[in-house]
Amino acid sequence: MKKILVGILALVLMTPMISSVFADESEETYDEDITIMEYQVGAQIRLLQLEKAITKNIIKGEMVVGVLNETGYNTTVLEAILAELEMLKEEVQSADPNSTDAVEIFVDLKSDAVELTKDFRDAIAALLDEQTKEELRERIREMVCEQVQNLSKNIQNHIRQFNRNQLYRLYSIIGLNDTSLSEEYRNGNVTVDQVRLQISKMVNQMTKEKMNQVFSELKESRIRDRIESQICMDNATAGFQERKEARLRNRLDQVQNMSGNQLKHEMENRLMNRINSTISGGDNGQGNQGEHGNGGSNGHGGSGKS
Numbered sequence: 487m488k489k490i491l492v493g494i495l496a497l498v499l500m501t502p503m504i505s506s507v508f509a510d511e512s513e514e515t516y517d518e519d520i521t522i523m524e525y526q527v528g529a530q531i532r533l534l535q536l537e538k539a540i541t542k543n544i545i546k547g548e549m550v551v552g553v554l555n556e557t558g559y560n561t562t563v564l565e566a567i568l569a570e571l572e573m574l575k576e577e578v579q580s581a582d583p584n585s586t587d588a589v590e591i592f593v594d595l596k597s598d599a600v601e602l603t604k605d606f607r608d609a610i611a612a613l614l615d616e617q618t619k620e621e622l623r624e625r626i627r628e629m630v631c632e633q634v635q636n637l638s639k640n641i642q643n644h645i646r647q648f649n650r651n652q653l654y655r656l657y658s659i660i661g662l663n664d665t666s667l668s669e670e671y672r673n674g675n676v677t678v679d680q681v682r683l684q685i686s687k688m689v690n691q692m693t694k695e696k697m698n699q700v701f702s703e704l705k706e707s708r709i710r711d712r713i714e715s716q717i718c719m720d721n722a723t724a725g726f727q728e729r730k731e732a733r734l735r736n737r738l739d740q741v742q743n744m745s746g747n748q749l750k751h752e753m754e755n756r757l758m759n760r761i762n763s764t765i766s767g768g769d770n771g772q773g774n775q776g777e778h779g780n781g782g783s784n785g786h787g788g789s790g791k792s
Contacts, residue, residue: 520589520718521711527648529583531641532592538637540575540599544568545634546626547606553622559613566752567606573737574598589718594729646672653681659703660688661696727764734761 522528547568551561574595581591610619653668667684670676689697738757744750 520592521715522648523583523589523592523718524711524714525648525651526583527644527651529588529592531644531648533578533581533583534637534641534644536592536596536599537575537578538634538641540571540578541637542631542634543599543603543606544571544575545631547571549626550610550622553625554613562748562752563609564606565749566756567602567609569749569753570737570756571599571602571606573740574602577733587721590722590729593719593722594726594733597726597730598733646674649678649681656685656704659707660685660692660700662688727767731761731764734764 520532523532547564551564551568554561554564578595581595582588585591610622614622650668650672653671654665657663657665657668667676667681671678671681689700692700734757738754738761741750741753741757744753
């Protein structure tokens with residue numbers, strides 16, 4: 487009886503360990519854990535998710551501006567924020583997921599997305615009453631955009647690729663040579679939940695000794711990932727203000743090369759104010775995003791794993 491209880495306990499403990507190996511296919515709700523960015527595909531996932539979040543906010547923002555222009559509102563401030571969001575999206579698109587500082591880049595750009603998204607919402611709040619805001623929300627709630635849909639498909643493909651790679655990794659720990667399940671998953675023929683169930687059944691058929699061995703290796707791997715994640719986050723925090731100032735000055739240079747108009751003037755003022763705030767330490771930059779700017783994730787940058 488004691489041996490049976492020990493085996494059951496090991497299986498119960500191992501189930502969440504197995505589940506944590508895989509990335510969540512519900513990419514709309516990715517969280518702040520950055521562990522998956524240790525792997526190249528994981529870094530690509532997080533950057534694509536951030537790009538999608540920014541794209542959605544730009545499209546919604548442009549719709550809001552269009553509606554407000556029809557009713558005679560001065561939307562220069564909103565347009566300036568959207569123009570900087572476009573700059574930010576280009577920076578996300580050009581970010582290298584293989585870079586050794588990929589986590590720093592992701593944290594920095596996600597923080598900017600959070601800040602700009604908040605600025606846009608605050609600007610709307612200053613312009614509109616609650617009834618008008620709700621009417622605008624209704625108009626954009628069911629918005630569907632081909633650009634966003636394409637990003638969603640790309641993200642989903644990367645998540646499946648990442649999970650397939652993780653499944654191979656898990657196979658090597660368990661000692662299985664049959665990779666047919668991982669390919670079935672990659673091709674979309676089985677769900678990640680079905681994969682977890684099949685692995686749990688495999689584990690349930692192991693001897694107690696083998697089960698404990700697998701559990702120990704998974705636990706050690708998970709601990710290593712967490713330690714590396716924390717190191718990467720510590721590195722990303724160090725020098726955050728200096729990196730932010732550099733990004734803002736680079737955007738200011740781009741704006742100053744624009745032809746002169748009211749939008750250019752507004753963007754220059756906004757960027758200068760934020761540069762001064764950053765220099766004075768008035769902005770720690772570490773924010774969290776809901777519908778992103780939604781950011782979040784798992785990851786350390788650029789280990790070159792795939």
